[in-house]
Amino acid sequence: MKSLGIPVYPEKFNINTALHEAAQLQDGTAGVRVAGRILGLRSFSKLIFVTLSDIEGSLQLLLNKETLGEEAFKQFDKWVDIGDFIGAEGNMFTTKTMEKTLRIQHYVFLGKALRTLPDKWHGLTSVETRYRQRYLDLIMTKETQARLLARAKMVSAIRNFLETNDFLEVETPVLQHTSSGAIAKPFRTYHNALDTELNLRIAPETYLKRLIVGGYAKVFEFAKCFRNEGISPQHLQEFTMVEGYAAYWSYEETMQFMREMVLNILQRTFHTTTIHMNGLAVDFASEWEIVSFRDLIMKDTGIDIDLYPDVQDLYEETRSRNISVDHAEAESLGRGNFIDLLYKKTCRAKLIKPTFIIQHPIDLSPLARANDQNPLIVDRFQLVVNGAEIINAYSELVDPLEQRRRLEAQALLRSNGDSEAMEMDEDYLTAMEYGMPPISGWGFGIERLLMVFTDCDTIKDCVLFPLTKKI
Template sequence: MSTPPTSFPPAGGYQTNAVATDVKQASDGTKARLAGRVLLWRVMGGLLFATLIDRSGTVQISLRRDEVGEKRFATWSEGVRRGDFVGVSGEKYVTRKGEPTLAVAELEILNRAQRPLPDKWVGVSNPEVRYRRRYLDLLGNPESRSRFEARSRLITAIRNFLDELDFLEIETPILQHAASGAAARPFITHHNALNEDFYLRIAPETYLKRAVAGGMERVYELGRLFRNEGMDSSHLQEFTSLEWYAAYWDYRDNMRVVRDMILTVMEKALGTTKITYQGVVLDFGAEWPEVDFREAVFDHTGIDLTTVRDVATLRERVREAYPNSDIGEAPSYAAMADTLYKRTVRPTLIQPCFLVHHPVELAPLARRSDNDSTRVDMFQVVVNTWELVKGYSELVDPVDQRNRFIEQQQMQAAGDEETMMIEEDFIEAMEFGMPPMSGIGIGIDRLTALLTDAPNLRDVVLFPSMRREGD
């Protein structure tokens, strides 16, 4: 058997009229011309069977020596290797075992693989390899490929849903002068041309609100955010988020719309509103109960956040209740209340629910409640202990907003690194006037992971950030 050349000039292109699934569904005798990558290549005397994969899936192809001739059969059977790209044409038939197959009459090698693909039966099983070399994962693991196809369908369904509600998709800066819109540590970069430091955005919120102030009453953005924080199975430092803002809505309007959107997207993308995530059945179609933030904290800890309103008292109560915990070491009231909730309440929230009426310190951009100025008109959707959605009636009072930003700076001075910066441009826009509005943020990676039973967010991000190999 001759040895295939180590190099091969890639083809400039190849005209096709079908994909793999077309061949499978076609009638016997249908002629087809397709291109793809060779996953399996088995020569058995004068008969050759192979598996070809393209964007639609896989299909079996076959070559017979007595049909294509001795010379061409020898050239093709000895010259093609697993991983090579080929173009083929021929007629569809069904084998005696019932496998739809393309009987190849013509074959062209389009490009060669210089490295061998992973074992054809095992695929890529090592998570580190799967994340670093996603192209191999997609080739060898149909489940992984299916997740990313589902992700694309989810995003398309979301856009269609918002388009029907007369929202406009817009774009806001990724490089920003201030890290604002969420409580998070930012990434910092330097703009050489302007000779200024910028922050990679942690949220597009304040810019989307500027657009609403300019008369674009319903806007959304679906894109990447960056938060320089810890990384685990449900947190990534670079992730995809959807935010929308609607003038003249309040948080209750958004609660209804968010639930409707999630159910609609699930029906369109998955065909069901009940899923199983890591063995737990999650019923999105059932009622979503409301869980009051402060009541839930009191039920689980005995600490009443409605009366405990300053950081010193809260620290004292937390240390009494949890003497061996680091919760009481949190640098601010907001950080301590949030950590208290996350350690005690959130682990109990499995089925879809609305968490409502957070302390005002936790949401510096949210509107105070009319009947209780110590809380905000806010909600979160929590599923399987994951905070999937956050939304609230927006603060549009520039005086209150400036005071909240000042409080954030005081918290930062006290050691809380996850605070917002003052945005003078944003406050100025608010001073020119903003309509009442409500907005939400949805983690697309988390939503996709839940709906596709992915145990780690990296399983639904094509190319996640990784430590360099060898470090």
């Protein structure tokens, strides 16, 4: 093609209509300029039908030898293949089979594919290839296109909803001296210039609260977070957390706000509040159940966790009931982490419809405010849908002396072998000592939310480029 003077990789092509928009134009609309990748070719003696595609849609094009000219028609037929890119200009019409089509008057070659695309009839069947070469998956798999396009729309809807409600978007550090803000194992790295060990953040929480100390009233962040934990269909080691805080709110106001946000996301992204999960149609506009952490565990296991203030006694009770928590370090976990493990193994998968779980044990929530009536539980909720925790929120602990006591207890658990216990964070405690107002905060993972909304079996399908093992 180069030897014939055909520009194989030209600089640009001016389009005036997206492919999915062109399909909505009226017949006779002239001067329509589109571009895309060729995913279908049907050649006849005087006609060539072309299917152009991109992530948002596709459009049929028609090359007519009489309209285009014999030389240009022959050149297209000889040199252009499936996988190549072209730009075209023409007029819209509807074929006898009622398909909107662009009758090409002029086309430009825009890029040659040197590798052959997978067979469109069989698709991209290798899961490993779909993850390692996501660009091929996006080209070939409609379901992947729709899900990851929905992700972009969902992110836009979330940001719009929060900004409309006067939340300010901020950015906080990824490299941190401590791994505070959640209970998880961090990834560790080394800063050469500062000669110091650092962690990749597991959550933006304590830095966002520092901003409340600094005078912000409502903040949120789309935060890349990293947790060095096991692989499962519901967990990623690198994920996007949306976390926000409102001064002067309680967790009860946040519950209502999160419900409004979820309904808003569903309407803007999917144009419905009804989602199909496990063969069931779940209408999120219906009332959401509210159940306490204690009652949920008691219903599914028969164990009243309030009767076992000592973790070893609780562990023995689960064994006596033949309840397996299936965790290698179960005996070394603190009470809060063990209760959380018990809940995840016996209760969570049974929750399909939207359910608020409230009144978590204080052992499980080192940064949450203790309940005024019962100091052994905290003012916290989790939203669970289809067996997945999609939102975690609580009234924040703002008493620096109580916070120090709890972090010291976490540090002791950590020194005794609980690797998921929280680290001491002196800088955050210093910030708290300058004074904090009442605060309520919330956080959720974009990928987990998308997984639930699209009834997806594995969270890897909800990220553009999931991490895979190096070959």
